[in-house]
Amino acid sequence: MRFVNNSVEDLKIAYVGGGSRGWAWGLMSDLAQESHMSGDVYLYDIDYLAAKNNEIIGNKIRGNFKYHATETIDKALLNANFVIISILPGTLDEMESDVHTPEKFGIYQSVGDSTGLGGNVRGLRTLPMFQEFAKAIEKNCPDAWVINYTNPMTMCVRMLYETFPKIKAFGCCHEVFGTQNLLKNILENKLNVGEINRSDIKVEVTGINHFTWLTKAQYRNIDIYPLFKEYAEEILLKEVSEDDHSGDNWINKLFKTSNKVKCDLFLRYGKIAAAGDRHLSEFCPNNWYLGCPENVDKWAFALTPVSFRKQELDERLKKSEDLISGKLDFQINPTGEEGVAQIKAILGLGDLTTNVNLPNMGQIPNIPLGAVVETNAFFSANNVSPIFAGDIPCDILGLIEPVVCCQETMIKAAKNRDLKLAFKAFLGDPQNILNIEQSKELFMLMLKNTEKYLSMYELDNFKL
Amino acid sequence: MRFVNNSVEDLKIAYVGGGSRGWAWGLMSDLAQESHMSGDVYLYDIDYLAAKNNEIIGNKIRGNFKYHATETIDKALLNANFVIISILPGTLDEMESDVHTPEKFGIYQSVGDSTGLGGNVRGLRTLPMFQEFAKAIEKNCPDAWVINYTNPMTMCVRMLYETFPKIKAFGCCHEVFGTQNLLKNILENKLNVGEINRSDIKVEVTGINHFTWLTKAQYRNIDIYPLFKEYAEEILLKEVSEDDHSGDNWINKLFKTSNKVKCDLFLRYGKIAAAGDRHLSEFCPNNWYLGCPENVDKWAFALTPVSFRKQELDERLKKSEDLISGKLDFQINPTGEEGVAQIKAILGLGDLTTNVNLPNMGQIPNIPLGAVVETNAFFSANNVSPIFAGDIPCDILGLIEPVVCCQETMIKAAKNRDLKLAFKAFLGDPQNILNIEQSKELFMLMLKNTEKYLSMYELDNFKL
Amino acid sequence: MRFVNNSVEDLKIAYVGGGSRGWAWGLMSDLAQESHMSGDVYLYDIDYLAAKNNEIIGNKIRGNFKYHATETIDKALLNANFVIISILPGTLDEMESDVHTPEKFGIYQSVGDSTGLGGNVRGLRTLPMFQEFAKAIEKNCPDAWVINYTNPMTMCVRMLYETFPKIKAFGCCHEVFGTQNLLKNILENKLNVGEINRSDIKVEVTGINHFTWLTKAQYRNIDIYPLFKEYAEEILLKEVSEDDHSGDNWINKLFKTSNKVKCDLFLRYGKIAAAGDRHLSEFCPNNWYLGCPENVDKWAFALTPVSFRKQELDERLKKSEDLISGKLDFQINPTGEEGVAQIKAILGLGDLTTNVNLPNMGQIPNIPLGAVVETNAFFSANNVSPIFAGDIPCDILGLIEPVVCCQETMIKAAKNRDLKLAFKAFLGDPQNILNIEQSKELFMLMLKNTEKYLSMYELDNFKL
Amino acid sequence: MRFVNNSVEDLKIAYVGGGSRGWAWGLMSDLAQESHMSGDVYLYDIDYLAAKNNEIIGNKIRGNFKYHATETIDKALLNANFVIISILPGTLDEMESDVHTPEKFGIYQSVGDSTGLGGNVRGLRTLPMFQEFAKAIEKNCPDAWVINYTNPMTMCVRMLYETFPKIKAFGCCHEVFGTQNLLKNILENKLNVGEINRSDIKVEVTGINHFTWLTKAQYRNIDIYPLFKEYAEEILLKEVSEDDHSGDNWINKLFKTSNKVKCDLFLRYGKIAAAGDRHLSEFCPNNWYLGCPENVDKWAFALTPVSFRKQELDERLKKSEDLISGKLDFQINPTGEEGVAQIKAILGLGDLTTNVNLPNMGQIPNIPLGAVVETNAFFSANNVSPIFAGDIPCDILGLIEPVVCCQETMIKAAKNRDLKLAFKAFLGDPQNILNIEQSKELFMLMLKNTEKYLSMYELDNFKL
Helix, strand or coil, rough: CEEECCCEEEEEEEECCCCCCCCCHHHHHHHHCCCEEEEEEEEECHHHHHHHHHHHHHHHHCCCCCEEEEHHHHHHHHHCEEEEEECCCCCHHHHHHHHHCCCCCCCCCCCCCCCCHHHHHHHHHHHHHHHHHHHHHHCCCCCCCCEECCCCHHHHHHHHHCCCCCCCEEEEECCCHHHHHHHHHHHHHHHCCCCCCCCEEEEEEEECCCCEEEEEEEECCEEEEEHHHHHHHHHCCCCCCCHHHHCCCCHHHHHCCCHHHHHHHHHHHEEEECCCCCHHHHHHHHHHHHCCCCHHHHCEEECHHHHHHHHHHHHHHHHHHHHCCCCCCCCCCCCCHHHHHHHHHHCCCEEEEEEEEEECCCCCCCCCCHHHHHEEEEECCEEEECCCCCCCCHHHHHHHHHHHHHHHHHHHHHEEEEEHHHHHHHHHCCCCCCHHHHHHHHHHHHHHHHHHCCCCCCCCCCCC | EECCCCCCCEEEEEEEECCCCCCCHHHHHHHCCCCEEEEEEEEEEHHHHHHHHHHHHHHHCCEEEEEECCCCHHHHHHCEEEECCCCCCCCHHHHHHHHHHHHHHHCCCCCCCCCHHHHHHHHHHHHHHHHHHHHHHHCCCCCEEEEEEEHHHHHHHHHCCCCHHCEEEECCCCCHHHHHHHHHHHHHCCCCCCCCCHHCCCCEEEHHHHHEEEEEEECCEEEHHHHEEEEEEHHHHHHHHHHCCCCCCCHHHHCCCCCCHHHHHHHHHEEEEECCHHHHHCCCCHHHHCCCCCHHHCCCCCCCCCCHHHHHHHHHHHHHHHHHHHCCCCCCCCCCCCCCHHHHCCCCCCCCCEEEEEEECCCCCCCCCCCCEEEEEEECCCCCEEEECCCCCCHHHHHHHHHHHHHHHHHHHCCCCCCCHHHHHHCCCCCCCCCHHHHHHHHHHHHCCHHCCCCCCCCCCCCC | EEECCCCCEEEEEEEEEECCCCCHHHHHHHHCCCCCCCEEEEEECHHHHHHHHHHHHHHHHHCCCCEEEEECCHHCCCCEEEEEEECCCCCHHHHHHHHHHHHHHHHCCCCCCHHHHHHHHHHHHHHHHHHHHHHHHHHCCCCCCEEEECCCHHHHHHHHHCCCCCCCEECCCCCHHHHHHHHHHHHHHHHCCCCCCCCHHHHEEECCCEEEEEEEEECCCCCCCHHHHHHHHHHHHHHCCCHHHCCHHHHHHHEECHHHHHHHHHHHHEECCCCHHHHHHHCCCCCHHHCCCHHHCCCCCCCCCCCHHHHHHHHHHHHHHHHHHCCCCCCCCCCCCHHHHHHHHCCCCEEEEEEEEEECCCCCCCCCCCCCEEEEEEEEECCEEEEEECCCCHHHHHHHHHHHHHHHHHHHHHEEEEEHHHHHHHHHHCCCCCCCCHHHHHHHHHHCCHHHHHHCCCCCCCCC | CCCCCEEEEEEEEEECCCCCCHHHHHHHHHCCCCCCCCEEHHHHHHHHHHHHHHHHHHHCCCCCEEEECCCCCCHHHHHEEEEECCCCCHHHHHHHHHHHHHHHHHCCCCCCCHHHHHHHHHHHHHHHHHHHHHHHHHHCCCCEEEEEECCCCCHHHHHHHHCCCCCCEEEECHHHHHHHCCCCCCHHCCCCCCCHHHHHEEEEEEEEECCCEEEEEEEEEEECCCHHHHHHHHEEEEECCCHHHHHCHHHHHHHHHHHHHHHHHHHHHHCCCCHHHHHHHCCCCCHHEEEEECHHHHCCCCCCCCHHHEEEEHHHHHHHHHHHCCCCCCCCCCCCCCCHHHHHCCCCCCCCCEEEECCCCCCCCCCHHHHHHHHEEEEECCEEEEECCCCHHHHHHHHHHHHHHHHHHHHHHHHHCCCCHHHHHHHCCCCCCCCCCHHHHHHHHHHHHHHHCCCCCCCCCCCC
16 A cells, blocks of 8 residues: 555455455445545455456456455455455355244344344354454454444454454444435425535434434534424324335335334434334334234334345346346446445545444443444544444433343353353343243254354254 | 440431331331330321321330320421331322233233332322422431331432432342342251351342342352252242142232242343342333233232232231230331341441442442442441442343333432423333333323322323 | 525624734634635623724724624623633733742742643632633523633633533643644654645544643554654753754743653653643643753743733734734734634534543543543534543553642632632642642732632631 | 351461461461361461471460461462462562662652552562462462462552452451551540440541541541541641650651651541551652651651661561570460451351452442452452442542552563563652653662562563
8 A cells, every 4th residue: 555645556455255246346336436546456255256256347347446356365355454344144044044933933023134033143153254354354464444344233343353352443334324314305305405415414323233323413503303303203193005015116115114113212212213114123122113013014114034135136146147248337326335435534535424333442431341332433544433422311221231231242152152151142132022941942943044154163062 | 316335325216107007016126126225216107196006006115215206207307316218108099000000001010119110100209208308307317317118219219319419318128138038948958057047148239129139149158059040940840839829828829929030030140139029020021920910820929919908908907906905915026127237237336238229329330320229238337338249240231221211210200390201211111011102091091090199290281 | 693505604703802912813814714604703801992902903804704892791692603712811910920929939830821830820710700601601692602712721611511511612722733733744854755734643632631642643554653752762862952042032932842841751651742841841740840940941941931921912912003003914824723613613514523622521431520621522513522532541640630630629619619628729739849838828829919810709718 | 168066177278478477476376366267277488497487386376276387389279268478579688679779869768568669669579479379379279268468469469360360369458457546546535435446446448558548437426537637737736756756666766657647648638548657658749758868757757777677587587486496485465467357257257347458340430440459348258348439539549540550550561571661660650750761770770689589570681
């Protein structure tokens, strides 16, 4: 890496999970639009072919970066300046077990990848991988900045620091951006302010990933809170229409939300929850918004089935082929993600303040130190400093604290390969409404279903 | 008050709720057995006749103390050295509403006086009384030590300090003693140790009233934890017998517990919960042990109906008459309570360490400062110092934190006579499984039922 | 105030101490260069004529702002959007006593306005004024943002919050900028980096005003710490030359520093202290850098005499006359201060991160909550959020803690008009090397000397 | 170890430093008076002969304990129930360097074994020994309770926990007892209370060893604070008499204190400092009470010379011979130490509350966690729990904090055998009034003088 005027040349970016057909293409698109940086992107994936295909796709794009698939993670990481981690831990078959096995015991999950029973088992197989990543980073590029996009976000970032305490890692998630866009729309609709940029909606962010809260939302001299209160009351009165439930765009249906959960939470807690309803519901008492499919319908959001994700993956594989064959041209569009802006800020090419996931050093004093939290942070040259967020309001803390505790326990369990301790976390998860015996049965079943990716645990001899 | 050799003469004790036919008689009995203290006990009660009756009963006892009913609280408190507060806030009719109204909405409560929906509404009418007590103490006897026995314990003690920050108050509860007795029995049954005193079972206590936990339990060089684990596994395997559910001693039935809840909690959290199952269940997710009467049967504890309390009160009134008429002699027996021992220790007549409720000054670092917690404390001359208890284990904290938050909110609500804020606490109570609309309906109903004792709030114009 | 496109019109700024011939002219100059804001500046000063003169001078400048002297503070503050406070508490005669009276007892001070014996007595007369300011702001413009430039900075900002807890106030000081400029020069001299802007030197700031520390200093991918170490070793070896001690520019001499103190502190603590040596020395054990004039010479900084400040004031008065008469033209130059940039950021016209003085909410966990600390903060629409700074290194904390304690005590003393408590602070000040009796004598003398401005204390009857 | 009725038989106590002619004899005396415990005491000392002599002396005493000298520490520790550590680190020659070398640079020390320059260098050679002790305890008797009497107390206890975190260790010191005795005398003199026991003076203790403070002192219903204020004022007015400075009892002279330091501190801070003046003065700014011998005279305490300690040692060696030869009979007298009472309480033979040194788990929230502090603690079966002491008053914290920091740094330095870091601690010690160059010179000299006991550090190649 070297600075030439106001540009950085010869930057080295490593991409772990570089065979991805989602986030990887997004990065390619954002890098292609960037004129002040150039260099190389090394794509590592356990599916080498997928990485190789992305190398081909990436190098078809006219831009300042060259793409290289690597066969080992060491090769990708060696002397990297930045590392991006975005993997699918296991396959969608494992995710299917995470999300749908609990349904047999009456527990429904709308996403199932960050918290709750699915999130916990996903964590169990993901965390040993992140230990490996952290060790490889310590060996190959200890000074690199590491950006994680993988879920369960909180646990993944936590494990990076647990394994290599001096790592310079943070986790990124766009759920807050979505809420900023919602606020932007409310503002544009309710007041005559003209068109606004998302980034002009200034928010104070606090909480944990996928259960973040905006304790302040401001546009210039306008406090957005009173507007959101009006909006919340309107939304909760609105009947759930046919449009919300059907239509030919069944894809949207599976990801849709009406924001009713967000609005109900606002009336309960007086604060704006800043993630989609599908995520938020998984952090609340199970019977509030989830409970059963009928209740989910009532709250007008969706239980996203993994079968859909499988179908979508097929389409992306098809698209990948077409991009390689040239049947399809790669479209360069801004993704709305901030990864590239963050990289530039860290290089000293312009400060940035945005929300990220970092270990709690005290930015939220009433969350245990070390647990990963999501707040705003200030990005400048070789630096990401959390902005002080203060105590989480105590009623909201009552929902967050048990999740933090469960995840902290899961970290220890994964680190020590201790399935008994993992069960303790699973049993104590606030989404777990089963008794001890049922919990044991479900846990064993979910482990069995995903055992292919649990070989680092001594599953064979494990009994509860 | 003056010291003569190793005795204290001319002690003045004020008893708020001095017409009580339970705690007051107990105190009389314990004081009658005490040879190192003498003086006067002033009995104040809003039911003056009841206090007057207790004056008669008390003065029939041969002992070092004289009893005086007073018509005003000021007269009772003036220059008191100790103040005891033990009142029934409102009547059993109000308690009937607290406990049984939520049943119409499917929420069952086993006690309903310290937490949950009943505890909250009870708090709402009790807290303004405690503001008055605190003010009267500040005026009449600011240096007195104040012992509270009234529920909701946590909120009552909190309000004393909130109103008069320099008050020297603490709250006492015998639930931990009961658990020490259980441990004593387990020890005597399982090991050949001979007969043991409860006080020889050394415990480290932490938590909040009625949801206290023993993080350590030791007898001499024996760790009681492994014995309790055995016991817990046995109890959970044991079928609930007919004996547990019926028999002619229906009174016992209504207060019975099989300790199955305590044992299930042990297997979940690895720690000994130190209160009766009827209390413990009210601090856990509603569907674990309460939920519905059938579930309560399964866990072999009881939903104590207020009708029973009313019948019991009739019996006590009868007994009071008989004590006054001389038909019955007052029996002097040790109550097993520690009030008198605490008074002696504070006078400098012998140190004592026991569990009490005090504002958190840091004895439990991960509970908010100021909230009332229950830990051991060291009693010596003019001093009650909490013993450092350390952080509550995070999984147990997940259950306690929301209750603390709810109660802290209720304190603010009562102080500001703010029923909207009280509803926020009511809505956020972990026992509240209703949605916002149902919660509003139930809250309004419970207020209406108890309005006679809510005159300090502007209930007439109150709307949610 | 209203937004028109990307500009704000009709802004109202109140200036308390608006007769100033230093900071006020600087603000005029900076506002004159600003094209996105327009409005009115109201100048209030106890010396109305001075304010009036500044009104004349200000209105001669071609720009978007009009200047108005007001006879009352209420008039200046009413509905203000921003308030600037920059006063001289008392006159230079009082400052003369603060700085030079202790010399009679062998205590030398290089500045004497923020800490130490002079700082304490200055605080004593300043703090009641700041109580009045806070009350007037609460009454006239509770939503205004308040910028303080007055020393003792820490105590002044603290008292604003103590008096009106919801005030939106912060304190600004340019000492860190000076150190950034020094780092810029070191960088330009030692590496071939071309010309750099001060704001490109990214620093993490922590500490208290005039004793701030840079825990990190970075330019792009260059860590400045190793360069500073080289510099520190060079400077400490360098003989103090004649140039350092004499020359015709005696003004510079009186404010000069050779950075030897800063460099010695670096070798002691391994961190860069970010204020001038004259300030830094006042926070260290008295015998290190101060002690006696000969020691100060050795460390090659200056004990600034108040006589010089008096002479300088005469020159400014002369300049004021010339500006009014037109003999001299007002020169518009960037001052290097950030007040105007901060105002713009708070209006939502562009984010800014810079160092400011704010009450500690936890941004420095090992400094008591509430005490005013100096760290970076993020400025955006209607928001100033401290950036989390973490614990102060414990050895540096050992120097800061006593000062914080002394100042916290002084706040209480001033609030309660309690001169005994003020003496306790004075006695406990780390700069106070006198015994109790000498301390009493000196304290009484310093009070006597400045009694004209201590009328709110009952000085007549005061005895120690 | 086994319980027989209310007695413990077959107790095993290990004594590290068992050749001592002070503490060891005291323990023998106290054990000889104890009827509820019996067993064996294993004496280990690097001077095996000294241990052997003590074995002979101990076994001459008629009592329930047998004494055994061991040639290895492992043998002494194996399966011990209690471990006592009381060693002299190095010889009195090393202590002579610690105490008197700094005098050549103008720094006087009254004790020089717990803090300051002497305490630091003593720590440097002691801490590696304590690492070895902790490792040997972990290996041979991990469940044993460990009582340390060695100075520097704070650092020694800290290192035990640093090396073996699950160790059950605490440190004991009798300085607080001395202050309780002083208060007892004041009480007896000023009020007509008859004869009092030291233990009836109830005190709240906080601080660090040899700089502890009594935040409360009570006898029955009497607050001792106002009496102490009277006393302090009297003492400070009192002329230092000839008696204070001379007389034939020169031994007393060398340890004497007039309590003038304690009284001056009371007038400064309003709290009772609970150690002898010789210790207290070493924690205050050097020029207050130490400074120069003349100043020490003025404050009427003594700079204890190590030559005296050498002479005293000679006398003890003589006494040892006489005890062995039978020329002298061993006198059994209560020592006033509490070690035996503590052992009994830990065995479950009766609760005890007293002051001890323990790592800070939060009992003093504003001291860093982990640092060793001295507060009251409650001793019961297999348990020593600190009593919550609360925040140290901020002005006193200003004196303590730098010492804590210095000692924490020294722990790290010793652990990592890092002499550069040790110098950082030495340089930062509040007693160090030298500049960097002088500090280097003195540090190197003190290391050189004691190099025989610093072989674990690479002293040969060490340069500053």
